[in-house]
Amino acid sequence: MSILENLNTPLMFIIAAVPIIFIALTCLFFLVKSYRAGLAMGMDKKKLKTAITSSATFTVLPSVSILLGVITLSGTLGIPLPWLRLSVIGALHYEGNVADIAARASGLPGGLGSGVLTAQTFVTIGMVMTAGILIGAILCIFVLKSYLAKVNKTGGKAKDEKASGKKPFGDVVFSAMFIGLVSAYIGSYLGTGTSQGNWTPLIVAGVSAAAMGIFEYFSRVKNVKWLDNFSMACSMLVGMAVAVVINM
Template sequence: MDLLTQLNSLPMFLIVGVVVLFICVLCVVFLVRSWRAGVAMGMDKAKLRRAITSSATFTLLPSVSILLGVIALSGSLGIPLPWIRLSVIGALHYEGNVADIAARAAGMSGGLGSEPLTAPVFLTIALVMTAGILAGCILCVFCLKAYMKKVRGAAQKQKSGKKGFGDYMFTAMFVGLVSAYIGSYLGEWTSAGNYMPLFVAAVSAAAMGLFEYLARKKGMTWLDNFSMAGSMLVGMAAAVALFAVV
């Protein structure tokens, strides 16, 4: 039995299933308590139902991109690990990048999926993916109260039209992250002649730009819930089409 078959075995699904079931039960508990608290405050039940319906809708639609992330990672890591990472506290833009970085550090020169997966490499990837995301949970325990004070202060500044340091820092971080990936794609193109990542990134960026234009300029704000999943699907379709042609 190869490693990928073991990663997709019944015991692995049972372990992940228990965790995901616990999260689902916890969500139901919070939903019931929130409903009761709203009723106790005198809120209209019709409005509460509309809030639940709209929240469920706007939760399901963006989750399409998360499902795509699970599918993308499952070919290399099996289904259970990406499933639990992206269904609890994982983030789509984090898990794939960290898995690829860990794979390269563990000896896969071509990145995740470039070579057959071994047990030590899988353990390294799983450890890095899990340990890295725990920082947010730990910081919330010790720093959330002080952080919320900063958030409220930033909200007051935004109302007055002023931008705080956090706004500039987030923009700079995002630009740096995008530049790093575009640089690596350009490096693959110039050194190895592999222009597929750069092509897919360009097509996905164009699709995201189109979604943003329609949402901001044409009043189609509902597209905000599809922009991430839509741009990923367009990028994947472009990669498949280019691969078929070439």
């Protein structure tokens, strides 16, 4: 049996499925709990349902892209480990990079896929991939409660601001952080265009933005509210379709 065949046995799938099922049940538990809490706090049922449907439609396309990450890694690490990593704690931009670092540290100087993978190298890579991304979860256990309590101390201030008609500063920070996040990505697409001659990411981002503008126009100006749930996914689809067309 080759190493890849060993990594793709039913038992390996079962081992990977245990944490995935546990986390899926956790999500279900929090979904029900927060929905009930929303109702108990007097929130509109319609809005709670909108939060769920819009998040579901929003997630489908990025998930397909994450599935491609699983497929990409499955050629070198088998299917169960990448499936586990990208279903739960992992991140698309993180896995390949870290697997490569771990492979080099484990004695594959050319990185992941450059030589024959041994069972021990595989386990070492799996451990590095897991331990390397745990900081957020660890901070949640030890720091989250006190940190949020500290941050929310300004909550009263925010209510005063709202009452005075001023936009709460929390909202301003949230939007600003997102503007920073998106600016970095857009800048990197421009850099990709000028340095590598690959303008596709920038064009795709531009087309998606334009599509989003059209959806927002109908949603906000023409009051076609149901579009809100699909505007993000549809804008992305338009951008992705353009990527196919310009690469034909």
